[in-house]
Every structure is written in C-alpha cells, then in structure tokens.
C-alpha cells in the first residue's frame with residue numbers, strides 16, 4: 001500500500017459520536033446500518049467451515065514431513081487463498097507484546113487515540129477503515145494503519161507514543177513477520193516451480209504495512225459489517241488474532257466460510273500481487289468481517305508488499321502471462337480506484353490468455 005495513494009479512498013475520523021455509537025449499540029445510526037450486505041450470500045454452517053486449511057510450519061521445516069506439508073500449503077493457496085499456520089515458531093514474547101500493546105492502545109480514551117488520527121489525504125493513522133469516496137457506509141471498527149518497513153514515507157510520528165512500549169513492540173513484531181513471510185515464500189516457490197530467489201527477491205526489502213483493527217461488540221450484529229468484503233491488494237497478509245473472538249469469513253464458490261481461530265495460529269492469505277506473481281496459480285480470496293453481539297475483537301494484520309524490478313507482473317517460467325505488467329505505483333493507484341468503483345483491479349490486468357481460458 002503506497003500511503004499517499006492519490007487519495008480516491010477516504011478514511012473517516014473516529015469522532016465522539018462514533019465512539020458513543022460503538023459504546024452503546026442499542027440504536028444503529030444509518031451510516032452503519034447495512035443489513036442487506038450482511039445477508040448477502042450464504043454463510044456455511046459449523047461443519048463445513050472446518051474445511052478451511054491448516055498448515056504446520058514445524059512439519060514444513062522437518063525434512064521427513066516437508067514434502068507432504070508443502071503440498072498442503074500449495075493446495076491451500078490455490079484453492080482457498082487462506083490458511084491457518086500452526087507451530088509458526090515466532091518469538092512468543094514479541095507476539096505477546098504486540099497483543100498487549102494493541103489491546104492497550106484501543107482501550108485508551110478517544111482523544112489519546114486521536115493523537116495519531118488520520119490526516120486528510122493520507123491512509124495512515126487511527127480512524128475508520130478506508131471506504132470508497134462514494135461509499136457513505138462505515139465499517140463497525142476502529143483501525144490503526146501504519147507503514148512499518150522499507151517505506152520512505154513511513155511517518156513515525158503516527159506510531160503511537162502511548163502506550164509507551166508500543167513502538168518497540170511493533171518494530172520487533174514487524175521484523176518477526178518479515179522473516180516468517182520469507183520462510184513461507186521458500187515453500188511457495190518450490191510449490192509453484194520457480195527459483196526460490198525469484199519469489200524471495202520480489203518480497204525482499206519491499207514495503208510492509210500494518211493494520212490493527214478493533215471491532216467493538218454490537219447488539220445488532222446482523223445490521224453492521226466489521227470490514228466490507230474485499231481482496232487484499234498487496235502480496236501476502238499475516239493476521240494475528242489478539243483474542244479468540246471469531247468474525248473473519250472467506251468467500252469460496254460464492255459462499256462465506258467463517259474462520260474458526262485456532263489458539264496460537266496465524267491466519268495467512270494470498271494478496272492480489274501474489275496472485276499475479278504466481279501467474280494466477282495462487283488465488284487471492286475475498287473476505288469480510290462480521291461482528292459479535294457480546295465480545296469485542298482485535299486483530300493485527302501485517303501486509304507484505306512485492307514487485308519485480310518496480311513492476312507487478314508474473315514471474316518468469318510460469319507459462320504465458322495471464323496478467324500484463326504494470327508499474328508498482330500505477331498498480332497501487334489502480335487498486336484504490338477499483339476499490340471506489342467496487343471492481344477488482346487485477347481483473348483489468350488479465351491478458352487474452354486468461355480471458356481465453358475463462359471461455360473454455
């Protein structure tokens with residue numbers, strides 16, 4: 001996510017009125033009421049939702065089980081674009097510190113959180129999640145979005161100074177996430193049959209952005225949306241559940257599959273750029289968040305950017321290109337424009353090869 005993004009998207013501030021609405025959800029104001037959208041699409045029941053794949057990092061790293069586990073990883077990325085990663089081997093204290101700091105930040109009084117409020121024309125900071133400029137509905141969440149690494153525009157002033165351990169915790173956590181992403185990419189490269197260096201090089205040193213979300217409980221969970229259905233525009237997303245409240249739903253075959261957060265696991269998903277890099281072998285899946293009537297939910301999502309020599313394009317060696325190459329900055333702008341229009345930018349990058357395959 002390039003942060004200035006020629007803002008066709010906007011983020012609304014969390015005002016006193018918004019905070020009051022979140023605190024007492026007896027009456028849902030019009031701007032948050034979207035019962036038709038909540039009811040849009042079939043949500044599968046408990047049994048089927050257990051189909052969402054699990055991948056075990058310890059098994060990936062163990063030579064005895066690596067091949068079988070890498071095949072699971074591959075099919076998760078092809079068929080679902082989502083999986084839960086168990087035994088991820090992250091530094092437990094880095095994870096716990098990030099969780100504690102996220103919780104403490106969202107618990108602060110509004111004026112303290114608004115010390116890092118979004119600024120006009122930027123995506124970073126504390127506020128509502130972004131919506132298309134023409135979308136008059138708001139998500140039932142407060143979100144803190146920050147550039148973390150390799151971003152010349154990283155605005156450290158927007159990294160909260162309160163709680164006092166926040167910056168340290170985020171810095172450590174962001175490094176843990178970059179190395180985990182790279183460990184996973186090794187197995188993805190061999191699964192799709194490209195040089196390890198080719199995929200690693202596409203992610204190495206690229207931008208990383210974090211989005212922390214807090215979804216307050218809502219007495220009318222059937223009327224509001226935690227996060228509007230979307231595809232993630234960047235390369236790879238790594239999501240940490242701070243608590244065990246469910247809410248994330250993944251779309252597959254036109255139906256919504258609620259993800260049941262496994263204690264201690266991370267949720268990993270393929271973003272649109274990884275879909276392009278893999279020439280469509282991996283899919284970036286649409287997802288959304290619904291909210292809980294009783295329990296709040298907090299998540300920390302790390303987005304890893306990727307490009308090949310400044311462009312978004314399929315890696316060589318994966319057959320005829322199904323997507324045309326596009327300069328990274330143009331990609332980011334196009335992605336935001338599409339978000340506003342309610343379309344999907346990667347679709348507009350499809351070449352005749354992809355179009356022809358569709359018709360077969």
Ligand SMILES: O=C(O)CCC(=O)C(=O)O
Nearest residue numbers: 211213227248289299301
């Ligand atoms: O909080 C979640 O479960 C999902 C957040 C998400 O999809 C995003 O930040 O793109």
Ligand SMILES: [Fe+2]
Nearest residue numbers: 230231232287
């Ligand atoms: Fe997302």
